[in-house]
Amino acid sequence: MEGVSSHNGIASPSHNKEHKKRKYVLGPDGKPLKGPDGHRIRVKQEPREQEISSGDAHHTKKHPKVKTEKRHSDVDSTHRNKSVKKEKHGEKRKHSESENGVKDKKKKTDRGDASPTKKVKKEETQEKWKWWEEAGQDKDNTIKWKFLEHKGPVFAPPYEPLPDHVHFKYDGKVMRLQPEAEEVMTFYAKMLEHDYTTKEDFNRNFFGDWRKVMTAEEKAHIKDLGKCNFVAVADYFKMKSEERKARSKEEKQMEKKNNEALIEEYGFCDWDHHKEKIGNFKLEPPGLFRGRGNHPKMGKLKKRLNPEDVIINCSKNSQIPKPPSGHKWKEVRHDNTVTWLVSWTENVQGQNKYIMLNPNSRVKGEKDWQKYETARNLKSKVGKIRENYMRDLKSTEMMVRQRAVALYFIDKLALRAGNEKEDGESADTVGCCSLRCEHIKLHKHLDDKDFVVEFDFLGKDSIRYYNKVPVLKQVFKNLSLFMEDKEGGDDLFDRLNTSTLNKYLNSLMDGLTAKVFRTYNASITLQNQLLELTDPEDENVASRLLSYNRANRAVAILCNHQRAAPKNFSEQMGRMNDKIRKKQxxxxxxxxxxxxxxxxxxxxxxxxxxxxxxxxxxxxxxxxEQLIKLEVQATDKEENKEIALGTSKLNYLDPRITVAWCKKYEVPVEKVYNKTQRDKFAWAIAMVDETYEF
DNA sequence: CCGCACACTTAGCAGTTTAGAT
DNA sequence: ATCTAAACTGCTAAGTGTGCGG
Structure with a gap:
């Protein structure tokens, strides 16, 4: 049933108002572009091998430069101070302390105490609910709702057996499978072109799980994946998808209509009498598990879900969603201390999955807002905290020393906390606290610099973190000490884990955990970079956007948000350069x-x-004018080759910084935030003016 | 303390749609 | 009108962090 496909929102209107003059931005000769300060832009080299800038978050740089050069000057100890000064240096700071105060207060107290509960606004129409204008009523953070009603999940479409003329072959002979085994077979067939199918683990896991759904006869016959021929089946699906693409306008319209109707019916819920959008109301369809990186379970069968697997959460006194006829829910519960509407346990990893609200919802938005307030709070405490860990670097207690070094990494490099993982259950990845000795190399001198730590490990999603960072001498000494008498596979911080680290952090500041540093450093970096990179003289929107993207990029590099280089990147780049030359x-x-x-x-x-x-x-x-636009585009593209900006924009950058920047420099918000993002950050867009300071 | 369950945030990628170039 | 790249969305895996029971 092709029925379920995308229903995407309206594309952002691309206001095409590049007006006004600009100045430089880049050399007219097509040479690498220079920033306002003439700082040359890095050129990427080896594809996936690149270094990350030593990512000193506290040290604002002109460009998100990546290469190692520079950076010797601050073998630290001073960088804290610098950063503090840097913040001031723009003298732009509009004494927004007071403003912050107000906002903080509004927020905190609002949330906290008994400000008059506004009448519960019925959400009659499309009118977006401005929840941020409302006085918070529940002081109780653990109660997430008082009333919750929804229609339950949408199940994956049932399996449609293959037509008779489409054949799976085993050992050269056509073989018709029973629906159960056939369905699983099609999962594999659909992935035939994918890299996954070349991996041994994937094939072994798939084959094992596939055999589990075979009948006895099938099982007896199909013994060797190598003898399976999925080609005709794969071709069939390719053909189907072509067909789908080639459908008439009317058919596509029709499908769109149906989708909208589906969303209208299942895509919203009543949350405390506001109509709120649900993030993912469709249950995950069955398929083959695609773990990231070297995942031991890749290729395992992710089973089809039945109502009997699904837990419904809603108000007692609501219309309780009906299970499909002939079925029952696993459970219906009424737990208002959680935010999910539906949950189930996924069979491959045994994890719970949830249906929850869209990011534009009050419950998500408030949480997000709170996150940035916590990060801002850290801004005022971070000096002290840094002093603390500097001192602790010399502690006589090993655990304290390790904690200090870990914190130093988390703060300086924006590393993730690094919870421990069950081994063998998932890809071997690490974060700060779970670093092993083999993940770092110590260099007393390297490329002109002293006390360099070379990091090389796989982080979340098996994304490689590679970075050479000059560190404090004391940090360096500690690291050698921690590594004494250890093997590569041993924990670097053997006395430390995220839970003790977070406990300590929490004692320093309310709500402080390791991840707050990432948020804080990301946001403060954006703010500083914007200040530094935006040229007030240059009113051209395109070049301002380039500045923004560069600031954004500095953060992405700091946080190591990478992506695979787009397909045909170098060809594309070549074509762009041709165009530029032609224009010249x-x-x-x-x-x-x-x-x-x-x-x-x-x-x-x-x-x-x-x-x-x-x-x-x-x-x-x-x-x-056209040339400059082209050149800006080319530069942006080149710099962005393997950098993903979206993640930081969505999860780490206080949107109020961006909104304030837009206002200050008269850049339309829709140039930096698309529809979805504007929706998610509506609270920030509504409440902030150009004086906002993170 | 720990191990584990749970809830919720963060993450890159794939597929689709749209915009822009030819 | 057709092609191509960019933009955007959906998807779901993979993290973080809390709290509980032993």
Whole structure:
């Protein structure tokens, strides 16, 4: 049933109002672009091998430069102070302390105490609910709702057996499978082109699970994956998808309509009498588990869910969703201390999965807001905390020393906390506290720098973190000490784990945990970078956006948010450069024409000649404008090759910083936030002016 | 203390749609 | 009109952090 496909929201209107003049932005010769300060932009080299800038969050840099160069100067101890000063240096700071105070207060107290409960607004129409304007009523943080009603989940469409003419073959012979085994077979067939199917673990896991759903006869017959031929089946699905793409406008319209209807019916819930959007109301369909990185369970069968697997959570006095006929829910509960509407246990890893609200909902939005308030709170405490861990670097107690070093990493490099994981159950990845000796190398000297730590490990999603960082001498000494008499596979911080670390952090500041440092450092970096990179003189929106993207990029690099380079990247890049060159030639040519038109006009001072001359000049200007746009695009693209900006934008950057920047520099918010993002950050967009300071 | 269950946030990728170039 | 790249969305895996029971 093709029925379920995307229903995406409206695309952001791409306001095409590049107006006004700009100045430099980049060399007219197509050479690497320079920032306002003439700082040259890095050039990426080896594909996946790149270094991350030593990512000193406290040290604002012109560009998200990546390469190792520079950075010697601050073998630390001073960087804290620097950063503090840096914050001031823009003298832009509009004494927003007071403003912060107000906002904080509004927020905290609102949430906290008994401010008058506004009448519960019925959400009659499309009118978006401005929950952030409302006085918070529940002081009790553990109660998430008083009333919750929803229609339950949407199940995956049932399996449609293959038509008779589509054949799976075993050992060269056509073999018809029973629906259970056939369905699982199609999961594999659909992935035939994928890299996964070349992996031994994937194949073994798949084959094992596949055999579990076979009948006795099937099982007796199918003994070797190597003898299976899925090609015809794979082709069939390819054909189906072509077919789908080629459907008529009307059919596509129709499907869209149906989808919208589905969303209307299942995509919303009544949460304390507000109509709120649900994030994921469809249950995950069955398929083969695609773990990231070297996941031991890749290829295992993710089973089809039945109502009997599903727990419903809603108000007692609500319309309780009905299970499909002939079925029962696993359980219906009424737990208002949690935010999920539906949950189930996924069979591959045994984890719970949930249906929850969309990010634009009150419950998610408030949480997000709170997160940034906690991070801002850290801003005022961080100096003290840094002093603390500096001191602790020399503690006589090993655990304290380890804690200090770990904290130093988390703060300076924005590493994740690094909870321990059950081994063998998932890919071998680490964070700060779970670093092993083999993940770092110590260099007393390296490329002109002293006390360099070379990190090389796989982090979340098996994304490689590779970085060479000069550290404090004391940190360096401690690290050698921690590694004494240990093997590569031993924990670097053997006396430390995230829970003790977080407990300690919590004692320093309410709500402080390791991840707050990531949020804090990301946001403060954005703020600093924006201040530094935005040229007030240059009013061109395109170049301002480039500045924004660069600031964003600095954060992405700090947080190590990577992506696979787009397909055909170098070809694309080549094409862009061709275009630029062509444009340059055009400009040359146009300039010639201006010259001759000019002399023409000098010889014969007619109105016509003058017009011609003017027009030629205008053309040059227009072409130059286009050239700059192209060059900016090319630069942005090049710099962004393997950097993912979305994650930090969505999860780490206080949206109020961005909104304030937009207001200050008259950049329309929709240039930096698409529809979804504006929706998620509606609270920030509504409440902030250009004076906001993180 | 710990191990584990649970809830919730953060993450990259794939597929689809849209915009822009030719 | 057709092609291509960019933008966007959905998806779901993989983290973080809390709290509980032993």
């Amino acid at each position: 030639d055009e400009i040359q040519d146009a300039k010639q024409q201006v010259k001759s038109a000019k002399s023409d006009y000098k010889h014969m001072k007619t109105e016509g000649k003058r017009k011609l001359y003017e027009n030629k000049k205008k053309r040059v200007a227009r072409l130059q």
